[in-house]
Amino acid sequence: MSEILLEAQNIVKYYADRKVLECQNFKLLRGDHVGVVGLNGSGKTTFLNILAGELQPDEGVVRRNCEIACFAQFGDACAETDGERRFAGSLELDGRDTVSGGENVRIRLAETFGGNKPVLFLDEPASNLDAEGVKLLSGQLQRTETFLLISHDRWLLDTLCDKIVEVKDGQITCYSGNYSSYKEQSEQIRERQLFEYEQYVGEKKRLTEALIDRERKANSVKKAPSRMGNSEARLHKRAALEKQEKIHNARKALESRIHQLESKERPKNAPRVSFDFSLTDPPRNKIVIESEALSFAYGKGAKSHAIFDGAAFQIAGGSKTAVLGKNGVGKSTLFQLIVGGDGQIRIAPKGRIGYFRQDFTQLDLEKTVLENAMAEAIQTERTMRNLLARLLFRRDDVYKKAGVLSGGERVKLSFAKLFGSACNILLLDEPTNYLDISSIEVLQEMVREYEGTVLFISHDRTFCDSVATRKLTIENGKILEQGGAPSKKKAKRPDDSEKALLELKLAEVISRLSIPGVPDREKLEAEYQALLAQKRKLS
Template sequence: MLLLELKNIVKSAGDRCLFKIDDLKVYSKDRIGIVGSNGVGKTTLLKIMAGLMQPDGGKVVQHRSPSYIAQLDESYEQKDGMNPGIAQQFQIGMQYDKTMSGGEKTRYRLALAFSKDTAFLLADEPTANLDIKGNELVQQKLQDFQGAFVIVSHDRELLDMVCTSIWEIQEGEIKVYTGNYRQYLAKKEVKKAQQAREYENYLAEKKKLEAGAADRRQQAVTMRKTPSRMGNSEARLHKMGNQKAKANLDKAVKAMETRMSQLEIKDKPKSNPKVVFDLVNTDDLCSKMVLRTEGISKVFGSRRLYDQAEFSIGSGYKVALVGDNGCGKTTLMNMILSYPEGIYVAPKVRFGHFSQAIEGLDPGTSILANVMTDSIYDENFVRSLLAQLLFRRDDVYKKVAVLSGGERTRVALAQIMVSQANVLVLDEPTNYLDLPSLAALEAVLAEYKGTILFASHDRKFINSIATHLMLFDSGKLRLFSGNYEDYLQYKQEQKGDSAKEEQLLLEHRLAEVLSKLSVAKDRNSIEHLDKEYRELIVKLK
């Protein structure tokens, strides 16, 4: 069933064309993810589809009215139709309040959207400001959703698990890829490899033609020279005899030049330089343990965040702090940085701290100047790092004042990574980053040889970077060896072991009941045992 059509759509921002769409359709079972760099028009496209914004040209045909979940909308007001059960699932009240946190507002909008009986959903960053449990709940809701949806998201795990089609906005065009986000990336890599082969073939053919033309020009020059031993009459005969050959060579050169001019020019595929951190400043730690805690506690009012927590962080660990919103991840990082009683830090540790406020940048100077301020590396290394973080060529001379939030995040992280710091403490480093920037940051942190403590709700990012997890659970802190995927597998195995143990207990009790039934004579006892027998059979099914 056709739900929506986009025909000959054109949309611009000022004098810049955001995108042009010849013909795109959404059908009843479509599960579409829209991706692209910041500023390419993802939210704009979603608003056009929802009928909240008009295109500059073209036609939008809605065959079914969609439900729309906005990313941030302070004009949002209380609406009817909230399902109490779904509100409870999202841990949100029935009434909207403008004083809610960003995460609470997101959960409210999601709960209201999923409360409606809709067959078509549009969602802009549905996991924004949510913790991992919230992300997983949204994922489950979308997997169970029976209608069609189109989502804009920077959550790669979500795009992998729920999407069957990816729309990519790039350079004013929208390209459609079948499959989830991982399959989209694989197809992009295949295309990139094909472009590389075409570029190499183009260079080889161009070089061959240039060499052939140069060779024939040289032959023509050599033929034009009359040997010095010849007399005048011989020289005239030599010149006349070679005219045809010269003409043929000139013709061959022109033919090759024509072929060169007709060659389809192939651009070299873009690639980022790989940065390898030679962190000599990590070697002077002289300790296998970077920090340890003994019985630390933290209380806010009547709420205890953690009590008598003890853990040790080894040199080279990359520890992801994992827990619900408000569990105390940022608080713990600030405590570690301030060295209170109960926290012991190795003598030669030098912390590099990234906060959500993105402090420490001089807005009046360039990207390069900011990063070079406290760098222990030379400019060539810094420029290579910035290129890998998607600041290429003259981009490094942009003033920080004109940068977006995501760009400032990348600059601040680069500044920390090239400093004397040998332990990085990163509070939500993936905030404001688009998908290309996330991938770039992952590649850089994967090469970083120092110790990292970081808080993030991005499951894919945690899986790519973390060697350990710091789990915040009901006032307890626990260090787990492995990434988030390993932790989920561990929980599943524990759950399986518990289920097996419960089944054994039920089977044992069933045997006892059957034994008692076989000898029971009292009617009340028989009825009671028979009732328990039936209940046990149901539980064992």
């Protein structure tokens, strides 16, 4: 049996009178590689800080049987010990006095790894790291025996983790396997909840209709006709009373069954958004952006620093192009040259550029979410409200002022403004920063479904691989092409009868699984998984 390094029991944490976290039991075993996921503000950092002893719970206890090294999301770097300097070398740091944001993260990671503690707790360590930095971080964590990792980088969670902890609605739920396995298990739970909800609605409707029928029959029991004799009237009255009593008993039984039905809530679906892309008057050109020989340098004379030296590239209309390269090679500079109308770059006549950058200057902080979204929108208000809902601005959230939004919420509002505008070519510079995984996955779908052209810079490998139809790498002043995700041929639409048959089989298996003590449960579970896989393949 694996050694227990940390155990938390009956943990409860309040902020003011609001319960923000509850955990009945959590164990960290030697050798565990645990990923922690959840929406921004769900309590992930609170959970980590309580386990580490940096925050005290209001109820419950945490037993720690070893030392823990913690990497906070925000902090300053000061690697001073021999061990820390050795790890700084392994993270490719050169010891300069002034460092960038990404280098600051690398130095702080060196401090964390260099402490030689048996357990590491890391809160968003991939923030500000470029692709090479994330790769180096992954290598260090693979050599770490036990760790707890909060991250929005799905590639790291898939590559490194064997357990996933979900923090949702203040509750802690543990899943075995990596992030992809967690997503699959979550989807299976959701599908079963949907089936149970539909069963609940159907049964409640059937019982309610039966109750209405009983009441109708009770009202139809007539009094004795006036022409009847006394003895006949008494017999009729007795029969009527007996009939009414039976109907009344049946009605009470139905009411009881309706009352005893276990209430089920319908699992929430993200609202679908249908853009009228023709309103943007998109260019019909095959190539919408191109340059034959782009040259650019910062500074002049001996102090100049060349970024591009005769670089050539083309961007096809409707493509989704990832722009890759190490920090400092010129990715953001290329975007700025495109937006600034540099004479060396040609843009199709009807091409209108929308530029996402993380300074939020495009937001009016005194206006509401909805007012900001509608300010330059060419789509209908209904479409924009659906878009905001898809980005998790729901109900009264649209009336919040932009000034009170978190960094992640401001990013999502900026996306709403951009996608709803008249622009038909989008440039997204690090769009996934500040976003939780759920929001990244929503953005991922939006970019894939977008009918216009998208260029994006991102260090999120999963996002790039999922979205990009093409990849450009900036290297040594040139822009080189490499294969992105291949364009997929349109799959043959499955026959409706095949789908219907599969749905019937699934319903039958789930119905049998819901029976307590059903025999051959393992066999039924295996059949359920196989049918689910067929359904995904058809979809």
